[in-house]
Amino acid sequence: MxxxxxxxxxxxxxxxxxxxxxxxxxxxxxxxxxxxxxxxxxxxxxxxxxxxxxxxxxxxxxxxxxxxxxxxxxxxxxxxxxxxxxxxxxxxxxxxxxxxxxxxxxxxxxxxxxxxxxGLNSLIKLTSEITFDTQIHLLRNGEVTSTLRAKESGCLQYLYKNRHRVVSDDEMLQNMWEYDEMPTGDAIRTIVKELRKALGKEHIINVRGEGYRFE
Structure with missing residues (x-):
C-alpha cells in the first residue's frame, strides 16, 4: 500500500x-x-x-x-x-x-x-464467492483461480476502491499510466474484457457513455 x-x-x-x-x-x-x-x-x-x-x-x-x-x-x-x-x-x-x-x-x-x-488489505473479498489477493494478483472465483496481469490487477483494484460510482476510461488511464506512456481507451476496454472473463460480466457494468462500475 x-x-x-x-x-x-x-x-x-x-x-x-x-x-x-x-x-x-x-x-x-x-x-x-x-x-x-x-x-x-x-x-x-x-x-x-x-x-x-x-x-x-x-x-x-x-x-x-x-x-x-x-x-x-x-x-x-x-x-x-x-x-x-x-x-x-x-x-x-x-x-x-x-x-x-x-x-x-x-x-x-x-x-x-x-x-x-x-478494501485496501492484501486479500479482498470482492463477493461471497470471489477473493482477490492484490499482492500476487491472484483472483479466486469459486473453484477457478486466475493470475491477473499487473494492469488488470490495477484496474480491478481501482474499480473496487471506487465501487460507489462510475469510473471513466480517461480517469483510469490518468491514474494507471504515466503521462508519456498513456495508451488509448482501447487498452481499458481490453483489460475490462479480460476481467469479465475471470469475474463474470455481471460484476463490471458498462454504463454507456460514462464508463464502468464494479458491482
Whole structure:
C-alpha cells in the first residue's frame, strides 16, 4: 500500500516515516505544492495530510484533489483543536481526523480502519464467492483461480476502491499510466474484457457513455 504524507514538522515527519515504512511504501513532502505534483505523478492508496503547512493547507489541497475525482481515502493530522477545523476537514472530503499529540498505535488503528472500509488489505473479498489477493494478483472465483496481469490487477483494484460510482476510461488511464506512456481507451476496454472473463460480466457494468462500475 502506498501512502503520501504531507507533514512540515521535521521531527514528527521523521517519526511517522520510520513508523509507516515498516509496513507501507511512503512518499513524504513538507510542501502542499509538491504533494499535488506527487498525487498527479503517482497513484496512492492513502493520503495523510497535515492541515497547516508553510505554502498552504491540507484542506485546500484535498478540495482540489476531490475536484479532479480523486477519491483516495484521507486522514488529517493537526494541532488545531477547534471544531471548525474538524468540520472543514470533513466537508473537504476527509475520511478521518487525528489530533496532535497522538500515539503511533492510534494512527495505526485508524489506517487499519481505512483499509477495512476501502478494501485496501492484501486479500479482498470482492463477493461471497470471489477473493482477490492484490499482492500476487491472484483472483479466486469459486473453484477457478486466475493470475491477473499487473494492469488488470490495477484496474480491478481501482474499480473496487471506487465501487460507489462510475469510473471513466480517461480517469483510469490518468491514474494507471504515466503521462508519456498513456495508451488509448482501447487498452481499458481490453483489460475490462479480460476481467469479465475471470469475474463474470455481471460484476463490471458498462454504463454507456460514462464508463464502468464494479458491482
Amino acid at each position: 502506498k501512502i503520501l504524507l504531507l507533514e512540515d514538522d521535521t521531527v514528527l515527519a521523521d517519526i511517522l516515516v520510520d513508523y509507516l515504512q515498516e509496513d507501507y511504501e511512503v512518499s513524504h513532502t513538507y510542501s502542499m505544492k509538491k504533494a499535488l505534483v506527487l498525487s498527479e505523478e503517482q497513484s496512492f492508496d492513502l493520503y495523510i495530510f497535515d492541515i497547516n503547512v508553510p505554502d498552504g493547507d491540507g484542506i485546500s489541497l484535498l478540495k482540489e484533489l476531490r475536484s479532479f475525482n480523486d477519491e483516495t481515502p484521507t486522514i488529517f493530522i493537526t494541532a488545531f483543536h477547534d471544531t471548525k477545523y474538524l468540520k472543514s476537514a470533513f466537508e473537504s472530503g476527509a475520511n478521518d481526523f487525528i489530533k496532535k499529540p497522538f500515539d503511533l498505535e492510534e494512527l495505526g488503528q485508524r489506517i487499519d480502519n481505512i483499509k477495512r472500509h476501502f
